[in-house]
Amino acid sequence: xxxxxxxxxxxxxxxxxxxxxxxxxxxxxxxxxxxxxxxxxxxxxxxxxxxxxxxxxxxxxxxxxxxxxxxxxxxxxxxxxxxxxxxxxxxxxxxxxxxxxxxxxxxxxxxxxxxxxxxxxxxxxxxxxxxxxxxxxxxxxxxxxxxxxxxxxxxxxxxxxxxxxxxxxxxxxxxxxxxxxxxxxxxxxxxxxxxxxxxxxxxxxxxxxxxxxxxxxxxxxxxxxxxxxxxxxxxxxxxxxxxxxxxxxxxxxxxxxxxxxxxxxxxxxxxxxxxxxxxxxxxxxxxxxxxxxxxxxxxxxxxxxxxxxxxxxxxxxxxxxxxxxxxxxxxxxxxxxxxxxxxxxxxxxxxxxxxxxxxxxxxxxxxxxxxxxxxxxxxxxxxx
Amino acid sequence: xxxxxxxxxxxxxxxxxxxxxxxxxxxxxxxxxxxxxxxxxxxxxxxxxxxxxxxxxxxxxxxxxxxxxxxxxxxxxxxxxxxxxxxxxxxxxxxxxxxxxxxxxxxxxxxxxxxxxxxxxxxxxxxx
Numbered sequence: 001x002x003x004x005x006x007x008x009x010x011x012x013x014x015x016x017x018x019x020x021x022x023x024x025x026x027x028x029x030x031x032x033x034x035x036x037x038x039x040x041x042x043x044x045x046x047x048x049x050x051x052x053x054x055x056x057x058x059x060x061x062x063x064x065x066x067x068x069x070x071x072x073x074x075x076x077x078x079x080x081x082x083x084x085x086x087x088x089x090x091x092x093x094x095x096x097x098x099x100x101x102x103x104x105x106x107x108x109x110x111x112x113x114x115x116x117x118x119x120x121x122x123x124x125x126x127x128x129x130x131x132x133x134x135x136x137x138x139x140x141x142x143x144x145x146x147x148x149x150x151x152x153x154x155x156x157x158x159x160x161x162x163x164x165x166x167x168x169x170x171x172x173x174x175x176x177x178x179x180x181x182x183x184x185x186x187x188x189x190x191x192x193x194x195x196x197x198x199x200x201x202x203x204x205x206x207x208x209x210x211x212x213x214x215x216x217x218x219x220x221x222x223x224x225x226x227x228x229x230x231x232x233x234x235x236x237x238x239x240x241x242x243x244x245x246x247x248x249x250x251x252x253x254x255x256x257x258x259x260x261x262x263x264x265x266x267x268x269x270x271x272x273x274x275x276x277x278x279x280x281x282x283x284x285x286x287x288x289x290x291x292x293x294x295x296x297x298x299x300x301x302x303x304x305x306x307x308x309x310x311x312x313x314x315x316x317x318x319x320x321x322x323x324x325x326x327x328x329x330x331x332x333x334x335x336x337x338x339x340x341x342x343x344x345x346x347x348x349x350x351x352x353x354x355x356x357x358x359x360x361x362x363x364x365x366x367x368x369x370x371x372x373x374x375x376x377x378x379x380x381x382x383x384x
Numbered sequence: 385x386x387x388x389x390x391x392x393x394x395x396x397x398x399x400x401x402x403x404x405x406x407x408x409x410x411x412x413x414x415x416x417x418x419x420x421x422x423x424x425x426x427x428x429x430x431x432x433x434x435x436x437x438x439x440x441x442x443x444x445x446x447x448x449x450x451x452x453x454x455x456x457x458x459x460x461x462x463x464x465x466x467x468x469x470x471x472x473x474x475x476x477x478x479x480x481x482x483x484x485x486x487x488x489x490x491x492x493x494x495x496x497x498x499x500x501x502x503x504x505x506x507x508x509x510x511x512x
Binding site for chain 2: 028039040045046047237303304307336337
């Protein structure tokens with residue numbers, strides 16, 4: 001037996017403030033975006049951790065996520081003129097999903113969360129692997145007086161996700177019940193914590209940003225409450241199956257420099273009426289003519305798991321124009337076993353001629369796996 | 385590295401299969417180390433009964449939430465049985481890799497081929 005799908009670290013990975021906690025719990029660790037992160041924990045495993053989040057609560061360390069502070073007069077206006085989403089849609093105390101595009105190609109440099117504190121204070125949370133590139137582009141474009149500061153290791157990010165998340169936070173005296181995508185700055189054990197109603201699982205939950213030196217004590221207190229309620233510490237393995245069930249994009253898979261937001265179905269995160277954002281010209285033109293391929297979900301009809309990067313082919317579709325059995329109509333971008341549905345699921349970029357409700361086949365190592373084309377999510381969203 | 389169980393009475397391959405001689409057959413599965421490395425097993429594909437396999441060739445697949453891995457035939461022969469229970473309960477590979485999680489049985493072409501496989505000590509040494 002040999003693994004055909006392994007990850008290798010090319011350089012020494014960085015460690016989060018909770019590294020010792022993961023090692024003490026016996027977590028299986030792996031390199032993720034240049035960070036040594038827990039994939040799963042003993043006594044859990046991907047399936048059990050996934051089910052804990054869907055049914056009870058899971059606690060994740062996602063401190064590998066980047067943190068960039070953009071500060072100074074006009075900081076929010078500057079961010080609004082660079083990133084896609086419309087910051088005027090939110091007010092201080094709210095967060096927003098947005099995209100950083102390459103101005104020339106419209107491809108996605110990264111997708112990120114913006115925390116709006118004031119006109120002069122914005123916190124960006126990009127992906128670990130793209131943080132430096134987002135910082136580089138913003139720094140190069142920043143006007144006089146606006147500063148981009150890397151706070152990657154100063155802040156930790158702990159995600160408490162699942163239907164029991166409110167009870168867990170309340171037990172620690174942390175604020176709960178604020179609206180989805182809203183955040184509250186508070187103090188806990190003498191340190192500051194930002195408590196945001198965000199997540200990447202599709203469940204109700206919170207992402208907490210404490211100072212890194214406060215993170216271990218906060219982790220211990222949260223974990224005690226989570227496990228007392230039948231929840232589990234959860235690793236990046238289940239985070240991936242959870243987000244795939246929701247159809248949430250992962251940069252490097254559903255989003256990349258070679259994929260525009262129009263194709264990826266993230267046009268809702270674009271402020272189309274804004275006068276300026278990076279990639280605006282390219283994107284407007286593509287929206288006008290229609291994207292050649294679109295993000296879809298695939299639900300396996302039989303036994304088998306469609307994985308990322310596999311060829312998707314057409315099946316006979318009667319005499320519909322442009323359709324031909326066996327023709328390549330796209331590729332999968334992510335794929336896994338859905339622990340909730342107990343079947344294979346995938347996200348894919350498919351030719352626009354393929355409709356929701358069609359059947360296609362995925363070439364899984366030389367075998368045809370019939371799949372139904374669906375519109376994600378695969379599992380109902382519970383975030384609100 | 386955690387200490388993984390490698391029963392002394394079994395033979396092993398460098399690809400992490402175990403082999404247990406039982407009369408004229410050998411029973412085959414994957415080791416405790418292998419199932420731990422894979423994580424939760426969610427699908428197992430096994431060779432058909434009666435099919436002929438050659439030593440070292442892939443004849444099945446184990447899929448976890450994260451990845452898919454081939455299972456190789458440790459010795460040449462004819463497949464005499466497959467563990468149908470794994471269709472409905474693939475997690476047996478995780479919970480009982482040397483028992484209920486067995487995968488298939490082969491009648492070897494050459495019974496002495498099993499003796500050429502790794503001993504428990506050899507396999508453990510390979511794991512480091």
